Amino acid sequence: MSKALKSELPKTIDPYRFADQESVLEGFLPLSALERFADSILGAASSDPREQCQVSLVFGKDEERRRIVSGELVADVMLECQRCMKPMPVRLSSSFMLALVTSDEQARNLPKDLEPFQTDGFTANLWDLVEDELLLVLPPFPLHERGECEATAVLETFEPDPAAVVPDTEKRENPFSVLADLKKDRH
Numbered sequence: 001m002s003k004a005l006k007s008e009l010p011k012t013i014d015p016y017r018f019a020d021q022e023s024v025l026e027g028f029l030p031l032s033a034l035e036r037f038a039d040s041i042l043g044a045a046s047s048d049p050r051e052q053c054q055v056s057l058v059f060g061k062d063e064e065r066r067r068i069v070s071g072e073l074v075a076d077v078m079l080e081c082q083r084c085m086k087p088m089p090v091r092l093s094s095s096f097m098l099a100l101v102t103s104d105e106q107a108r109n110l111p112k113d114l115e116p117f118q119t120d121g122f123t124a125n126l127w128d129l130v131e132d133e134l135l136l137v138l139p140p141f142p143l144h145e146r147g148e149c150e151a152t153a154v155l156e157t158f159e160p161d162p163a164a165v166v167p168d169t170e171k172r173e174n175p176f177s178v179l180a181d182l183k184k185d186r187h
């Protein structure tokens, strides 16, 4: 899925028809359209929707004639490092196998390796599916790699304590000197 995808993933489709026809769908979707997920991240890593989240879905049937959809997705997002509170780029990826169901009873009867994908039998919202999968793989406690984190000094304990983070003042410009420079430029 590294190639650039040209089309947006359709929002709603007829999943049973797709499964019977063994259809394959590939497309991108804008992360800002996924409200619950968008609220959980700082933003997309790219402003181009084609580079934010790429999805590939394969519809079909398993050996027990259950309609299934297997898929892969990749999303490049910005998260807040929970040690230094600075933004960090994170690539989220997921592969999944879902079985189409139209009732809770069908969902309960699935084997353990199949997750239910609830539909009304005629329409399924693929963007909701993608959003649910993204929320599942979102790390609850994102951290920079060692050496890349601005709070590296407190790394040794591995218990991040925001109060213990001492800003590296030597590297920072004094805001007043920046202001003074700005004023100088204007005259």
Ligand SMILES: [Zn+2]
Pocket: 081, 082, 083, 084, 085, 086, 143, 144, 148, 149, 150, 151
């Ligand atoms: Zn960090």
